[in-house]
């Protein structure tokens with residue numbers, strides 16, 4: 001039994017907390033896909049696309065860890081022609097339903113309901129590439145044992161284990177000083193689109209969820225760490241050629257590393 005926040009108030013066994021956490025992703029999943037309309041999100045996708053298309057290595061097997069509504073899968077399929085399979089995994093049914101609907105006709109895409117907070121059932125060296133957009137630093141307790149930055153370390157080790165030699169991990173995480181207001185402000189002009197009036201309601205709702213994520217980062221439930229610490233963590237795990245840059249209106253780091 002461990003505390004999962006830095007004020008030592010929430011125990012890892014607190015059922016109420018876990019119910020709220022589950023509901024959080026479930027409710028966020030109902031509107032999350034609207035984020036794709038926002039300029040900062042689109043710009044982040046462009047940067048991820050550069051990495052996805054950035055080398056000539058054949059990468060057949062892909063994993064989208066915490067796939068949400070399937071945005072990354074769409075991006076990968078549109079930008080590579082060497083794909084044999086993509087597996088999208090997420091622990092939230094609402095997010096997965098969006099992704100499944102979106103990819104209905106793509107036979108090389110499959111989905112699994114998986115909790116990234118546990119050792120995965122995939123073999124070592126199974127994937128040529130893994131994407132994990134705004135996911136891995138939200139893993140609160142890994143294998144009921146590791147909390148805080150140790151949970152992030154363990155989930156990254158798991159990504160490393162299932163990657164092939166020369167496999168690439170592409171992931172993003174909020175910065176240590178994240179303030180999602182900047183993303184919101186830069187998205188206002190996307191929200192006043194007469195053909196998508198629902199964005200005027202859903203935009204502020206997304207900000208409301210994002211601010212809760214920000215708060216969980218501030219109290220150490222999620223793990224938003226400095227660029228240098230991220231770099232060192234990647235190297236410690238064994239990743240090579242680590243590159244980090246700011247994306248998402250300067251509020252997230254995009255990290256690339258090879259096994």
Ligand SMILES: C[S@@+](CC[C@H](N)C(=O)[O-])C[C@H]1O[C@@H](n2cnc3c(N)ncnc32)[C@H](O)[C@@H]1O
Nearest residue numbers: 025066067068090091092095115116117133134
């Ligand atoms: C901010 S969303 C990102 C979704 C998507 N990757 C994207 O590109 O926008 C975070 C996602 O991580 C998922 N997630 C959070 N904790 C998880 C866990 N322990 N296991 C699996 N998925 C998790 C959520 O359900 C949600 O779909």
